[in-house]
Amino acid sequence: MRTKSCFLALAFLLLNTIVYAQREETVLGSRGWGLSGLWGGYTHHYTDYNGTDAFNRGGFFGFEFGKSLFVGWTHYSLRDDIVLDKGDNQRFDFRFNGGKIGYAFVPYKAVHPMINVELGRGRAKLAGEGNDNIFVIQPSVGVEVNVFRWFRLGLEGGYRFARNVDYVALNDSDLSSPYAKATLKLGFSWGRYHKRTNYTKNYED
Numbered sequence: 181m182r183t184k185s186c187f188l189a190l191a192f193l194l195l196n197t198i199v200y201a202q203r204e205e206t207v208l209g210s211r212g213w214g215l216s217g218l219w220g221g222y223t224h225h226y227t228d229y230n231g232t233d234a235f236n237r238g239g240f241f242g243f244e245f246g247k248s249l250f251v252g253w254t255h256y257s258l259r260d261d262i263v264l265d266k267g268d269n270q271r272f273d274f275r276f277n278g279g280k281i282g283y284a285f286v287p288y289k290a291v292h293p294m295i296n297v298e299l300g301r302g303r304a305k306l307a308g309e310g311n312d313n314i315f316v317i318q319p320s321v322g323v324e325v326n327v328f329r330w331f332r333l334g335l336e337g338g339y340r341f342a343r344n345v346d347y348v349a350l351n352d353s354d355l356s357s358p359y360a361k362a363t364l365k366l367g368f369s370w371g372r373y374h375k376r377t378n379y380t381k382n383y384e385d
Contacts, residue, residue, distance in 0.1 A: 214245065214246070215243060215244070215245055216244050216245060216246055216247050216369055216370060216371050217243070217244030217247070217367060217368060217369030217370060218242075218243060218244070218367050218368060219241070219242060219243075219244055219250065219252075219332075219365055219366065219367030219368075219369075220239065220240060220241040220242075220365075220366060220367055221239065221240060221363060221364045221365040221366050221367075222237070222238070222239050222363070222364045223236075223237070223238045223239065223240060223254070223256060223361055223362070223363050223364075224236070224237055224361065224362045224363075225237075225238075225256060225359050225360070225361045226359065226360045226361075227340065227357050227358070227359035227360075228357050229262065229264065229272060229274065229354070229355055229357065230264050230272075230350060230354040230355070232262050232263070232264055232272075234258055234259075234262050235258070235259045235260075236256040236257065236258055236259065236274075236276075236359075237256060237257065237259050238254065238255050238256025238257060238276070239254070239255060239256075240252055240253065240254035240255070240280055240363075241253055242280060244367075244369055247284075247287050247288070247369060247371070248283055248284050248285070248287055249281075249282070249283055250280070250281070250282035250283070250284070250296075251279075251280070251281055252279070252280050253277075253278070253279060253280065254276075254277075254278060254279070254280040254298055255275070255276060255277045255278075256275070256276050257273075257274065257275040257276070258272075258273055258274050258275070261273050264306075264349075264350075270306055270307045270308055270309075270349065271306075271307040272304070272305065272306050272307070273304070273305040274302060274303070274304050274305070274355075275302065275303045276298075276300065276301070276302045276303075276316055277300055277301055278298055278299050278300015278301060278316065279298070279299060279300055280296060280297070280298045281296070281297050281298075282294060282295065282296040282297075283295050283296075284324060287324075287326075289326075290325065290326050291323055291324070291325050291326075292323065292324055292326075293321070293322070293323055293324075294321070294322055294323065294324050294334065294336075295319070295320070295321050296319070296320045296321075296322075296336065296338070297317070297318070297319045297320075298316075298317070298318050298320075299315075299316065299317040299318070300315075300316060301313055301314070301315065301316070302314045302315070302316040302342065302355075304345070304347070304350075304355065306347055306349065306350065309347050309348065309349065312345060312346050312347055313344075314342050314343060314344045314345050314346075314355070315342070315343045315344050316340060316341065316342055316343075317341050317343075318338050318339060318340040318341065318359070319338055319339065320336040320337060320338025320339075320359075320361065321336065321337065321338065322334055322335050322336030322337060322338075322361075323335055324363075324365075329368070329369070330366060330367065330368055331364075331365070331366055332363075332365040333362075333363070333364065333365070334361075334362070334363035334365060335360075335361070335362055335363075336360070336361045336362075336363065337358070337359070337360050337361075338358070338359055338361070339356070339357070339358050339359070340355075340356055340357055340358075340359055341356050342355035342356045
Protein backbone atom coordinates (compact mmCIF):
# COMPACT_ATOMS: atom_id res chain seq x y z
CA MET A 181 0.00 0.00 0.00
CA ARG A 182 2.86 2.38 0.80
CA THR A 183 4.45 1.75 -2.61
CA LYS A 184 1.14 2.34 -4.35
CA SER A 185 0.75 5.64 -2.50
CA CYS A 186 4.25 6.70 -3.58
CA PHE A 187 3.45 6.05 -7.24
CA LEU A 188 0.17 7.95 -6.98
CA ALA A 189 2.04 10.85 -5.39
CA LEU A 190 4.58 10.76 -8.24
CA ALA A 191 1.80 10.93 -10.82
CA PHE A 192 0.19 13.82 -8.93
CA LEU A 193 3.47 15.75 -8.81
CA LEU A 194 4.00 15.24 -12.53
CA LEU A 195 0.51 16.49 -13.31
CA ASN A 196 0.98 19.45 -10.95
CA THR A 197 4.24 20.37 -12.72
CA ILE A 198 2.50 20.29 -16.09
CA VAL A 199 -0.39 22.42 -14.81
CA TYR A 200 2.05 24.96 -13.32
CA ALA A 201 3.90 25.18 -16.63
CA GLN A 202 0.60 25.76 -18.41
CA ARG A 203 -0.37 28.52 -16.02
CA GLU A 204 3.02 30.17 -16.33
CA GLU A 205 2.88 30.27 -20.12
CA THR A 206 -0.70 31.54 -20.07
CA VAL A 207 0.25 34.45 -17.78
CA LEU A 208 3.02 35.36 -20.20
CA GLY A 209 0.47 35.27 -22.98
CA SER A 210 2.49 32.89 -25.14
CA ARG A 211 -0.17 30.20 -25.55
CA GLY A 212 -3.83 29.43 -24.93
CA TRP A 213 -4.78 26.16 -23.26
CA GLY A 214 -8.18 25.35 -24.71
CA LEU A 215 -9.11 22.20 -26.59
CA SER A 216 -6.85 22.02 -29.65
CA GLY A 217 -7.16 18.51 -31.04
CA LEU A 218 -8.53 14.96 -31.03
CA TRP A 219 -6.22 11.97 -31.36
CA GLY A 220 -6.37 8.20 -31.31
CA GLY A 221 -4.12 5.42 -32.43
CA TYR A 222 -2.38 2.12 -31.94
CA THR A 223 0.44 1.00 -29.66
CA HIS A 224 2.91 -1.87 -29.85
CA HIS A 225 4.97 -2.78 -26.76
CA TYR A 226 7.98 -5.02 -26.37
CA THR A 227 8.42 -6.11 -22.76
CA ASP A 228 8.69 -9.18 -20.55
CA TYR A 229 6.69 -10.88 -17.80
CA ASN A 230 8.75 -12.80 -15.27
CA GLY A 231 11.67 -12.91 -17.71
CA THR A 232 9.60 -14.17 -20.65
CA ASP A 233 9.67 -11.89 -23.71
CA ALA A 234 6.25 -10.68 -24.83
CA PHE A 235 4.46 -8.26 -27.15
CA ASN A 236 1.50 -6.11 -26.14
CA ARG A 237 -0.83 -4.48 -28.63
CA GLY A 238 -3.42 -1.82 -27.87
CA GLY A 239 -4.93 1.54 -28.62
CA PHE A 240 -5.77 4.93 -27.16
CA PHE A 241 -8.03 7.95 -27.59
CA GLY A 242 -8.01 11.40 -26.05
CA PHE A 243 -8.07 15.16 -26.20
CA GLU A 244 -5.25 17.61 -26.84
CA PHE A 245 -5.10 20.92 -24.98
CA GLY A 246 -2.89 23.86 -25.89
CA LYS A 247 -1.07 21.81 -28.55
CA SER A 248 0.95 20.03 -25.85
CA LEU A 249 -1.15 18.34 -23.16
CA PHE A 250 -2.87 15.03 -23.91
CA VAL A 251 -5.53 13.56 -21.61
CA GLY A 252 -7.27 10.34 -22.53
CA TRP A 253 -7.78 6.61 -22.16
CA THR A 254 -5.59 3.70 -23.22
CA HIS A 255 -5.68 -0.08 -23.24
CA TYR A 256 -3.50 -2.99 -24.30
CA SER A 257 -3.29 -6.76 -24.02
CA LEU A 258 -0.84 -9.55 -24.68
CA ARG A 259 -0.80 -10.42 -28.35
CA ASP A 260 -0.69 -14.12 -27.47
CA ASP A 261 -0.73 -16.10 -24.26
CA ILE A 262 2.78 -16.86 -23.03
CA VAL A 263 4.12 -19.74 -20.97
CA LEU A 264 5.84 -18.72 -17.75
CA ASP A 265 8.73 -20.86 -16.61
CA LYS A 266 7.62 -21.26 -12.99
CA GLY A 267 8.11 -25.00 -12.80
CA ASP A 268 4.61 -25.92 -14.03
CA ASN A 269 4.87 -24.08 -17.40
CA GLN A 270 1.70 -22.12 -16.64
CA ARG A 271 0.05 -20.11 -19.40
CA PHE A 272 -0.31 -16.40 -18.69
CA ASP A 273 -2.43 -13.58 -20.15
CA PHE A 274 -2.58 -9.88 -19.28
CA ARG A 275 -4.82 -6.90 -20.11
CA PHE A 276 -4.72 -3.24 -19.09
CA ASN A 277 -7.26 -0.39 -19.12
CA GLY A 278 -6.56 3.04 -17.69
CA GLY A 279 -6.02 6.74 -18.05
CA LYS A 280 -3.22 8.46 -19.93
CA ILE A 281 -1.63 11.87 -19.41
CA GLY A 282 1.04 13.09 -21.81
CA TYR A 283 2.97 16.26 -22.48
CA ALA A 284 4.87 17.20 -25.67
CA PHE A 285 7.63 19.79 -25.57
CA VAL A 286 7.97 22.21 -28.55
CA PRO A 287 5.38 20.17 -30.51
CA TYR A 288 5.64 22.49 -33.54
CA LYS A 289 9.05 20.95 -34.33
CA ALA A 290 9.17 17.93 -36.64
CA VAL A 291 10.89 15.85 -33.95
CA HIS A 292 10.19 16.70 -30.31
CA PRO A 293 10.44 15.07 -26.85
CA MET A 294 7.46 13.92 -24.81
CA ILE A 295 6.60 12.33 -21.47
CA ASN A 296 3.64 10.09 -20.63
CA VAL A 297 2.10 8.45 -17.59
CA GLU A 298 -0.47 5.66 -17.82
CA LEU A 299 -2.18 4.26 -14.75
CA GLY A 300 -5.16 2.05 -14.07
CA ARG A 301 -6.35 -1.51 -13.62
CA GLY A 302 -4.61 -4.54 -15.04
CA ARG A 303 -6.12 -8.01 -15.20
CA ALA A 304 -3.81 -10.99 -15.12
CA LYS A 305 -4.84 -14.56 -15.87
CA LEU A 306 -2.65 -17.46 -14.78
CA ALA A 307 -3.59 -21.05 -15.58
CA GLY A 308 -4.48 -22.93 -12.44
CA GLU A 309 -4.86 -19.76 -10.32
CA GLY A 310 -7.53 -17.78 -12.21
CA ASN A 311 -7.82 -14.01 -12.66
CA ASP A 312 -6.21 -11.30 -10.55
CA ASN A 313 -6.90 -7.56 -10.66
CA ILE A 314 -3.77 -5.49 -10.09
CA PHE A 315 -2.78 -1.83 -10.10
CA VAL A 316 -0.44 -0.63 -12.88
CA ILE A 317 1.40 2.64 -13.41
CA GLN A 318 3.85 3.10 -16.26
CA PRO A 319 5.75 6.35 -16.87
CA SER A 320 7.71 6.78 -20.10
CA VAL A 321 9.81 9.27 -22.06
CA GLY A 322 10.38 9.41 -25.78
CA VAL A 323 10.28 11.33 -29.02
CA GLU A 324 7.45 12.06 -31.43
CA VAL A 325 7.77 12.68 -35.16
CA ASN A 326 5.24 14.86 -37.03
CA VAL A 327 5.04 12.85 -40.27
CA PHE A 328 1.92 14.65 -41.51
CA ARG A 329 -0.44 17.04 -39.80
CA TRP A 330 -2.82 14.15 -39.18
CA PHE A 331 -0.24 11.44 -38.47
CA ARG A 332 2.50 11.18 -35.84
CA LEU A 333 4.94 8.43 -34.95
CA GLY A 334 6.15 7.97 -31.38
CA LEU A 335 8.99 5.94 -29.87
CA GLU A 336 9.15 5.57 -26.08
CA GLY A 337 10.89 3.73 -23.30
CA GLY A 338 9.46 3.28 -19.83
CA TYR A 339 8.84 1.00 -16.89
CA ARG A 340 5.73 -0.90 -15.87
CA PHE A 341 5.14 -0.97 -12.11
CA ALA A 342 2.67 -3.69 -11.08
CA ARG A 343 1.23 -3.77 -7.56
CA ASN A 344 -1.22 -5.90 -5.55
CA VAL A 345 -0.34 -9.13 -7.40
CA ASP A 346 -2.04 -11.90 -5.43
CA TYR A 347 -0.74 -15.11 -7.00
CA VAL A 348 1.13 -17.85 -5.19
CA ALA A 349 3.55 -18.31 -8.09
CA LEU A 350 4.01 -14.60 -8.95
CA ASN A 351 4.68 -11.36 -7.10
CA ASP A 352 4.78 -7.64 -7.95
CA SER A 353 8.35 -7.69 -9.26
CA ASP A 354 7.60 -10.61 -11.61
CA LEU A 355 5.06 -8.51 -13.51
CA SER A 356 7.05 -5.24 -13.34
CA SER A 357 9.45 -4.62 -16.20
CA PRO A 358 11.00 -2.08 -18.61
CA TYR A 359 9.29 -1.76 -21.98
CA ALA A 360 9.77 -0.17 -25.39
CA LYS A 361 6.78 1.19 -27.26
CA ALA A 362 5.99 2.36 -30.78
CA THR A 363 2.91 4.55 -31.26
CA LEU A 364 0.95 5.32 -34.42
CA LYS A 365 -1.08 8.46 -33.71
CA LEU A 366 -3.93 9.60 -35.97
CA GLY A 367 -6.14 12.65 -35.62
CA PHE A 368 -6.21 16.38 -36.10
CA SER A 369 -4.95 19.46 -34.31
CA TRP A 370 -6.45 22.84 -35.11
CA GLY A 371 -5.27 26.38 -34.53
CA ARG A 372 -1.75 27.73 -34.79
CA TYR A 373 1.30 27.13 -32.66
CA HIS A 374 2.40 30.12 -30.61
CA LYS A 375 6.10 30.22 -29.92
CA ARG A 376 7.43 31.92 -26.81
CA THR A 377 8.26 35.58 -27.41
CA ASN A 378 11.97 36.38 -27.46
CA TYR A 379 11.99 39.34 -25.05
CA THR A 380 15.80 39.57 -25.10
CA LYS A 381 15.78 40.28 -28.80
CA ASN A 382 13.13 42.98 -28.36
CA TYR A 383 15.24 44.77 -25.75
CA GLU A 384 18.32 44.61 -27.97
CA ASP A 385 16.39 46.23 -30.80
